Amino acid sequence: MGKQRPYKHSKAQKEVKAIEANQCLVCGTVAQPAHGHHLIPYSEGGSADLQNMLTLCPQCHTDYHSGKLNIDIYRF
Ligand SMILES: [Zn+2]
Ligand SMILES: [Zn+2]
Secondary structure, eight states, X not given: OOOOOOHHHXXXXXXXXXXXXXXXXXXXXXXXXXXXXXXXXXXXXXXXXXXXXXXXXHHHHHHHHTTOSOOOOOOO
């Protein structure tokens, strides 16, 4: 739909990466730049809460979204 995600989402993605020092939660790689991943996708109504965000390296992020990374990520 080409709708920009609200500012608070990009802000939360920045925050979670800062908190986790750009370290991927899956493989431990410190990626520059790391990706902020929504546990519940923004497109499915996921919130911009830090509880809904985690840090992934670009590789794990791509694998996760293409279904190659067969893991359940639970943050808390
Ligand atoms: Zn990774
Ligand atoms: Zn993601």
